[in-house]
Amino acid sequence: MQSAAIAAQLNQYVTQLQQEGVLDDQFQQLIQLQDESNPDFVAEVVQLYVEDSSAKIDKIAAMLTTVAEPDFNELDQLVHQFKGSSASLGAQTIAFLCVKLRERCQSCCRSGCVLLLSQIQQAFEVLKERLAVFIQLEAQLKSMAAMQT
Template sequence: MADLQQQMAALLQQCVAEGLLDEQFHQLLQLQDESNPDFVSEVAELYFDDAVPKIQRVGQLLSDPSPDFSELDAVVHQFKGSSASLGAGGMAKLCIRMRELCQQRDVPGCQALVLQMQEQFTRLKQQLGAYLSMEAQRKRLAAGG
């Protein structure tokens, strides 16, 4: 069990070092307790369910020859908020940069950035999924199962 907890801590440190997660994620972990043991996994699941259509919509908007920058900005603004709430600091920073590029109406810049967002999202989902898997395993071990 101590080994598993060390692996979990190391994975979180790696995520912070890579810029995938920030201090806000640690604050979410603090909110998880016996009365709400699945809080973090539920928040993460909601985030991932919400993020997929947002990233897809950003890609759709940017595939238009003359993108609707106000809608693009609104979608990215929402995604920035949910990313910041989860503690996905790297994604929130990409969203801030995308909003700046929207204001400049920089289509090539936005198109390049949406690819970075997709890569960041895939990496975040992978790493956070691994962490939550270990967390579920830790809970089973703690429960004697």
Template sequence: MDSVVQLQRQLVDYSAQLFNEGFLDDQFNQLQQLQDESNPDFVVEVVTLFFEDSERLLDELAKALEQQSVDYRKIDAHVHQLKGSSSSIGAQRVQKVCIGFRNFCEERNIEGCQKCLQQVKHEYSLVKTKLETLFKLEQKILAAGGTIHWPM
């Protein structure tokens, strides 16, 4: 049972680190509170949908920014969608970059948009890796017979 307690401590510390470093905000806690025995994989399912949607949007953004004639309204719509979905799971750093991205769309600033796309891709990649690590820790705890109580 000591290993379970150790894993639970690791999970608490890792989760706190994600909030302290601004990767996640309170929306993620609210998402976790919606998870219960009747839907034990709720958070993983929602976040997996976020990953799939984000990767599609990032591809669309990259393609749209490569066009000869850039459609800033289309780009802004994609960024707005990415901002909303990142906000809904509490991916705070992705959401913040999207806000700046939208400003560059409004200004029709191609260099700013391209720079923001790289920043969004970077922040998305970081939060995806961090959340996958968090979920693996949760799985280790459950596999060892432990329990998880959110928010931590």
């Protein structure tokens, strides 16, 4: 009974994240790939995404703030990778901001890049917080299921 309530809460939370534009249908597809043979699939994908994205954001920030003249081609490549991984996870807001950041990279607009990086950092913090809640709910559901077996 309790696990059904947590499962409903988890589904409702994912729907809410989609309605808010934090995640899109791609995240739902990741959830559907998780099964008994790989019960931690989504948590592992989320953890890898967060670690990889944190490193990319830090590198982008370093390239924009510590170098006299950033290599906009290298920056564009890095942002392109970040956009791809964000889109694969379903982080539509971050993927959209990455598209805008790539446009600024291609026009060599450092101030525009810095502004967009700030927006990406804010969106990433929100995403991390929301994904942490999702992972907690999922862990509760697994724990309840394990107690019932």
